[in-house]
Amino acid sequence: MIRFLLRRIVTMGVTLLIISALVFFIIKLPPGDFLSNQIAELRAQGESASIAKAEFLIKQYGLDKPAWQQYLVWIGVMPGPNGFSGLLQGDWGWSFEYDKPVVDVIGDALWLTLLVNFAAVIFIHVVSIPIAIYSATRQYSIGDYLATFIGYIGLATPSFLLALILLYYMNRWFGVSIGGLYDAQYAGEPWTWAKMQSLLSHLLVPTIVIGLGGTAAMIRRMRANLLDELGKQYYVTAKAKGLGPTKALLKYPFRMSLNPFIADIGNLLPHLVSGSVLVSLVLSLPTVGPILLSALKSQDQFLAGFILMFVAVLTVVGMLVSDLLLAGLDPRIRMGGGR
């Protein structure tokens, strides 16, 4: 077990290293960068004070050095102007566009993103699992067709359109203010009870909008998995033992049909951060998605690099977590030979 973990952690480290190199060099690929573009602009305007600052930043972040050296400084294995100070040391770099450290730009947005998407994931599971069980146990019934039909509508509706419609009616009927994750008056305020309440009421629309898109797919997959398992012999055995229908279903086939979803956690985690960019833009949610988009557009290299690395870390960790969970839940994986 410990050897397995150690081996996995080492491979995770190597994977992340490769990803970090790819991320850095791909961001660097287009000619120019945020600062040199800005300096060119400032020179044209002749503001010497700003030019001095920009040149200070270039020195500070070694932007005049070759790309591979910048990379090594960024991840923190080569001393920069301030000694070792990179991702490994917890220094996430400077955002040129916002003129702030990356930590301050991302900070709130990161956990609000996690909150919104986590709520959406919960919503997807809470809605789709009961529907899937219903459709699978009553295959080809009217209810099954109805659930499938509604699910498909959810899948086919563009989420931004649904977002706009919902926003309009929520505002008209319930007076919920439009956009953002809390009312404008709370921006920059400390977290008070009132701000929390405002947050919760604003959370409703994004959760439903982001969630509905995933619900249909989830129902279909869960239903198909469950149908496969319902045909298995051990379910007949459970019924032949005298188990009631609900208990027999939940203890045996349902439990078996969960495995693919646990295996999916690795994919789900990064989605929590990078997913739902479009909806966030439409609803003007202060989440990471739009920030990443603009950072990539303006070649704000440390900000974009950090977000991408964060997603990569989540992916790798998610894979490990799902592997461990699977091993915990399925004895065949725990004890079976990996031939």
Next chain:
Amino acid sequence: MEAPLLSVRELTVDFNTDAGNFRAVNGLTLDIPKGKTVALVGESGSGKSVTAQAILQILSKKARITSGSIVFNDPRGGAAIDIASLPPESDAMHALRGGRIAMIFQEPMTSLSPLHTIGDQISEALMIHSDVDQAKANQSTMDVLARVGFPDPKRALKTYPFELSGGLRQRAMIAMALITRPALLIADEPTTALDVTTQAQILDLIKELQVETGMSVLLITHDLGVVANVADEVVVMYRGRIMEAGSRENIFRNAQHAYLQALMRAVPRFAMEENERLTPIREVTSSTLASANAPERVQPKGPILKAEHLTKCFTLRSGWFSGKAQDIRAVSEVDLALPAGKTLGLVGESGCGKTTVSKIIMRALNPNSGRVLFDDGTGPKDVHKLEGDALTAYRRSVQFIFQDPFSSLNPRMTVYELLTEPLRIHDIGTSDERYERVKQLLDMVGLDQRSLRRYPHSFSGGQRQRLGIARALALEPRVLLCDEPVSALDVSVQAQVLNLLKDLQSALGLSYLFVSHNLAVVDYIADTIAVMCRGYIVEEAPKSSLFRNPVHPYTQALLAAVPDPDIDRPLDFAKLRTGRFSQPSEWPEPFRIKPGEFGLMKEIEPGHKVRVGHLTAQEAA
């Protein structure tokens, strides 16, 4: 007269399918007396399993009981209950199911949930039906596990089904069925998926438990040998109707109905005459096979296929958390020789290495040492050193017939595509020539030309197996490797396929390596038989001398364990009970082989060789 435990009257079960109503059970009437075993015999599709499911009310959603009654007289007292009139999910039905009537199934692997320990699954059955806590239930579970023969019941509580052998899994199933002390045990093909020696032990166990608890058994099987050994009464079903019913004596001594007589003639037996032919219920007819001539080819002087000192090891990792690697020797020093135009039977229980040998011969696996020689008339060549054209020629000459006729045919290809695929791969003939060849092949295996455009799913198991044979014959091979070609088939169809293979051999001059666990089948088709155990060939002889004079203890055990459909030759359960026949280190001298040794083949009469242990080999030298 005492009322029977269960009496079924005029039971009818209908299936609602897209193609309309289908009557699976049609006016079935039978009685199961207290403490007796009733065998329900028939081919697949005869409605015997549906009857069992109707008794427990666990029919699939498409099926329902349309008329008739199933009256259960509980020996514990209480009024008689008509099961057919109870709703399937009523409390009364839940109490009966698993509590008073329990069931075991054919596939012990799939019938147990792989995610739960067997302790959990067995104690659950008890806790549903009686008011006990988990600790008490565990205690009872350990008792019943010990009773059905688990060596360490305490550890068994915490084991998962996939950690157990097929025999132990079926014992766990029996424990689960019997922990509630039911009055009736329904056993649906309980031993079909098991090896013969394990089958004998399981049958013995069911018999013993029956004597102990006084329960009745409804045994569903297609194996007349099993019926002859354990049943008190026999009911023969065909297409949902009862053809014949009576006591075992009556049925076996004096079969009246033509169907039953035909069924009995279709089973291979040991006491068959040299040239006696099985009579399938539906014979395959081919217009051209009788006149077909073997292609003119140079015949090899020696055997066409020869294996020398084959050894194959597999590395087994015991789970990825521990990471310990373990070497398992699957095949040890195997020598085989297949003469041209003859059949060599390779017999052994599951896991003895017989499939590995056939895969090495096919070049799907490389041996760790030893070699395979193939002689197409130009002298023997090492198969594993062939390259280029010589390898392609070898692939053409040696074809494979698989065990499972359902998964070995691609469901998305028509019969025409399936049969021409080998020709296309080897780039033989124009499309017109291929069409002619396919028509000829279909006729050889007795299938209609109209089936060319159909897909495999519209054929029965036997027809599919014949398609598999036709595909193997497409390239005019010289050797067919048959890996358990009939073990997935019903007895009636089995006879048909065996006869077809025999006819093809004499018409086309084919050589067969016939791998099977069924001694009677091998006896019917093979000229020479090699018995395999734990990777060793333990005995090899022409079939007459092997059955007349089996020398090796493992061969003897294997022969003793085959249930013969002849009530004058019952199984000797007492002898089989003692047995650890498949442990080379526990064989009596001079056969004992210590771990790490190979022993030696010793010829005891012409062509009859037996493996003896190291000590004896030294003495002989």
